[in-house]
Amino acid sequence: DIVMTQSPDSLAVSLGERATINCKSSQSVLYSSNNRNYLAWYQEKPGQPPKLLIHWASTRESGVPDRFSGSGSGTDFTLTISSLQAEDVAVYYCQHYYSAPFTFGQGTKVEIK
């Protein structure tokens, strides 16, 4: 099974500053036949279901603000919030969908400093 490890577990960032979350998979989630990374990022707020932000490692879901971006390939990935807004306070998860079981990272809690 592929293990997903996020860092840090939590971070506090000032409004308008950059937030960076890392995700590492225990094996590559890059499928060589189509050169796609099977990696997604989700945002979870209290009392709400998770919301898909990024898929294929770097493709922003429709309607997601462009301050959210994803990068990386193979086993190392990053979610960046370029200018943190108050509404971005949440827990963020990476997930691979390369092969079942489709494991999530442990989550990163983002707060305002």
Next chain:
Amino acid sequence: EVQLLESGGGLVQPGGSLRLSCAASGFAFSYSAMNWVRQTPGKGLEWVSMICDSRGDTYYADSVKGRFTVSRDSSKNTLYLQMNSLRGEDTAIYYCARPNGGNCNSAYSHWGQGALVTVSS
């Protein structure tokens, strides 16, 4: 518009059983992969199970294998999760989720509101 609505959650004793349902609408349910994901305060999000397209291939997390069974009734556009031999660590909010395009290996673009399952004596 894709809509997913879970039901069937509740309080159950350890060792007991419960069946969750997820009523789906707004897409071709019988041809779509569907997943169950659970959320616990202590462990975050955990992928539980998937039924993959019309063939009905099923997959499970090791933590529920042999105890949980995912199935679908395409005539009712409903996804099920039969949960047996329940344990305290199964206490969670259970979400059904549909991947982008209904593909087995895609990210989850649509989620239900969740059903709370509490396992306690």
